[in-house]
Amino acid sequence: MTAGTVILWRHGQTEFNATKRLQGQSDVALNAMGRRQAARAAEVLATLEPARIVTSDLVRASETAGALAALTGGEAVPDARLRERSFGLWEGLTGAEIKSGWPEEYAAWRAGREPAGVGTESRAACGRRVAEAVEEAAAELERDDLLVVVAHGAAITCGQTVLLGLDPSGWMGLTGLENCRWSSLHPNRGRAPAWRLAGYNIGAEE
Structure with a gap:
């Protein structure tokens, strides 16, 4: 069994995002805009009744995940494999x-x-660790369950590419998610690749 839906949610804005600085694994907190984005997106995602929330252990992701956990009464479980690609x-x-x-x-x-x-860090290495974390968390859930994974722009792009059966070393057909937007995947039961893309760069209306 595996979760019926996986949401890959990028964290809210930081000052590095606002000033166009490459973050990588630097541990930068959300700014005021990022906290507002996380709160609004969490309101929308809470209506989907996630069965589990897992998050990168970097503070900008854990703060974003915490906004959702506060509304659902659940716990945001950290996983270092969901960290941003190192630059x-x-x-x-x-x-x-x-x-x-x-x-x-x-x-x-x-x-x-x-x-x-x-x-x-190579795109392939980043993609493999993120995909592994997502698949492990999803495998602990049931067909009707929804998993929310909170991570980072490049990490989500690379990990999602692997989940879709493609090689992030050479295939770059996905634009990066905007701050606090998400993509949606469903298991491709009995077919290849194992996951299929259902929605991309989805966000809460301001």
Whole structure:
């Protein structure tokens, strides 16, 4: 058995998001806007009656998950495998700063290749750990249950690509989720890939 629906929910806005700085695994809290986004989205997601909430242990995700847990009376269970993709030396920098300091590596990254020598985690490695965490949590639930997974932009993109049976190293057909928006997956019972995409970049109306 597995959960009948999996919601992959990106955290609310942080000051790094607002100033277009690459966050990676830097532990940045939600800003005021992010807290408002989380509260509004949680109101919508609570009506779906999630059976379980799991979250990245980074504070911006756990704060977002906490807004939903407070409404449902449930617990947001942390899982470090749901952390954002690590961006090594680039974390905390803007795109302009990265381009100035590492022009060749930046060009490779923007072209969809893995930048060398800066300590970034590969898309494939990130995707595998996120997908593993999602599948394990979903496997503990029943057909009529809904699982909410709270994570990060790149982590969700890479993990979801793996769940859809694709290779995040070379397939980049998904745009990143906006802050506090989510995607919806259902099990593709008896068929490949194991999961199918039902909705993308869904959000609460302001």
